[in-house]
Amino acid sequence: MKQKRFFLSEDQIPEKWYNIAADMPNKPAPMLNPKTKEPVTEDELSEIFCRECSRQELNVTDRWIDIPGEVREKYCYYRSTPLVRAYGLEEALGTPAHIYFKNESVSPVGSHKLNSALAQAWYCKQEGVRNVTTETGAGQWGTALSYAARIFGMEAAVYQVKISYEQKPYRRSIMQVFGAQVTPSPSMSTRAGKDILTVNPNHQGSLGTAISEAVELARMTPDCKYTLGSTMSHVSLHQTVIGLEAEKQMEMAGEYPDEVIACFGGGSNFSGIAFPFMRHNISGKTHTRFIAAEPASCPKLTRGVLAYDYGDEAGYTPLIPMYTLGHEFMPANIHAGGLRYHGAGAIVTQLLKDGLMEGMDINQIEAFEAGVLFAKAEGIIPAPESSHAIAATVRRALECKETGESKVLLFNLTGHGLMDMSSYDQYLRGNLINYSLTDEEIRKSVKNVVGI
Numbered sequence: 001m002k003q004k005r006f007f008l009s010e011d012q013i014p015e016k017w018y019n020i021a022a023d024m025p026n027k028p029a030p031m032l033n034p035k036t037k038e039p040v041t042e043d044e045l046s047e048i049f050c051r052e053c054s055r056q057e058l059n060v061t062d063r064w065i066d067i068p069g070e071v072r073e074k075y076c077y078y079r080s081t082p083l084v085r086a087y088g089l090e091e092a093l094g095t096p097a098h099i100y101f102k103n104e105s106v107s108p109v110g111s112h113k114l115n116s117a118l119a120q121a122w123y124c125k126q127e128g129v130r131n132v133t134t135e136t137g138a139g140q141w142g143t144a145l146s147y148a149a150r151i152f153g154m155e156a157a158v159y160q161v162k163i164s165y166e167q168k169p170y171r172r173s174i175m176q177v178f179g180a181q182v183t184p185s186p187s188m189s190t191r192a193g194k195d196i197l198t199v200n201p202n203h204q205g206s207l208g209t210a211i212s213e214a215v216e217l218a219r220m221t222p223d224c225k226y227t228l229g230s231t232m233s234h235v236s237l238h239q240t241v242i243g244l245e246a247e248k249q250m251e252m253a254g255e256y257p258d259e260v261i262a263c264f265g266g267g268s269n270f271s272g273i274a275f276p277f278m279r280h281n282i283s284g285k286t287h288t289r290f291i292a293a294e295p296a297s298c299p300k301l302t303r304g305v306l307a308y309d310y311g312d313e314a315g316y317t318p319l320i321p322m323y324t325l326g327h328e329f330m331p332a333n334i335h336a337g338g339l340r341y342h343g344a345g346a347i348v349t350q351l352l353k354d355g356l357m358e359g360m361d362i363n364q365i366e367a368f369e370a371g372v373l374f375a376k377a378e379g380i381i382p383a384p385e386s387s388h389a390i391a392a393t394v395r396r397a398l399e400c401k402e403t404g405e406s407k408v409l410l411f412n413l414t415g416h417g418l419m420d421m422s423s424y425d426q427y428l429r430g431n432l433i434n435y436s437l438t439d440e441e442i443r444k445s446v447k448n449v450v451g452i
């Protein structure tokens with residue numbers, strides 16, 4: 001019988017995260033304090049983030065960072081996640097490629113986001129924080145943080161992008177079940193929200209607006225820290241548990257990936273699955289190709305500019321060196337809400353600049369086609385975000401079919417799409433559209449950012 005799924009025993013679950021910054025040939029450019037234009041310090045970051053995450057954010061020297069025992073214990077409740085050989089998808093495509101996926105959709109909250117939520121919540125708890133706040137787009141990160149806050153006995157206040165709050169009411173309900181307070185953003189509850197609504201009362205919200213509101217709440221509330229589900233280096237660090245497991249599981253399968261593929265919002269799951277493998281490219285041992293699949297309607301990797309830009313709409317975050325479409329960029333209302341973000345984190349930005357990874361643009365309809373094909377072949381309804389990685393994998397597998405190469409492709413299945421069935425409905429009824437973006441539109445949205 002052909003083995004389809006590969007698991008690790010509890011003692012094989014990683015005890016350390018991998019910090020790629022320690023190995024990078026060129027370190028990421030520093031984040032800057034927007035007022036002084038000096039590199040941000042741990043103390044400045046700690047005004048909004050907890051101390052340990054601030055420390056991790058700036059750590060470019062320690063290659064391995066201990067996973068706290070209690071966090072690892074919670075990981076063991078759902079990890080290892082299965083590494084799966086996608087025989088069904090291979091057959092449906094008639095490709096000689098070997099396709100594997102890492103199934104992060106089996107976490108209790110249905111996505112990879114819990115890997116960092118548990119870590120961030122635990123560190124906050126250790127530091128005596130009682131309230132955590134954050135933003136959420138599609139609702140995945142908010143769900144993960146709400147649950148993580150609950151199990152460590154803290155309150156969570158979540159600003160949810162308004163369009164998602166309305167389009168995905170069940171995500172809001174899940175957060176509320178976990179006891180979180182959920183507010184649609186932009187809201188009138190913060191200065192940043194009021195300013196945005198004054199200019200545009202019909203603002204649909206974006207991750208940028210929600211981040212501004214959550215950061216403001218963290219600054220104004222004692223005992224409250226801000227947490228972030230993507231983009232920052234410490235989030236990518238926590239997600240490396242995915243790739244470290246996958247590395248061992250691929251070994252069990254007797255293969256090594258020629259290509260590692262992940263969808264890309266702010267970069268956390270891409271980093272998570274890619275960095276542990278990328279370390280072998282950096283040391284010259286392997287020549288794996290790393291592909292980040294982004295929406296064609298939000299193409300910061302392939303069409304953005306390299307600049308110092310804010311992580312949020314109102315300009316509350318430090319200036320981050322990023323491939324960006326400009327912090328005022330309003331992504332089209334695609335259904336992959338988790339990918340509607342204007343910029344890439346500092347580390348992936350440097351890696352892209354240095355040619356260690358590449359971006360690939362996927363249209364919304366191509367993503368759904370691939371998602372449906374995958375569902376039929378493997379029985380799992382993928383999140384629309386994950387479908388971007390699947391679509392990129394399908395493209396590569398079909399190219400293998402043309403050339404007759406049996407490459408080993410590994411992609412990350414970041415989440416299931418069972419909360420996204422209304423978007424599948426629209427796809428099946430032929431009501432989805434592709435959004436194209438002109439160079440002129442991009443030129444306009446980046447005109448206020450400072451190039452590097």
Ligand SMILES: *Cc1c(COP(=O)(O)O)cnc(C)c1O
Pocket residue numbers: 111112113138140141229230231263264265266267268269270338339383385386414415416
């Ligand atoms: C948040 C999210 C993403 C995108 O975020 P990254 O930080 O780029 O990984 C992708 N898939 C799912 C299911 C998500 O929840």
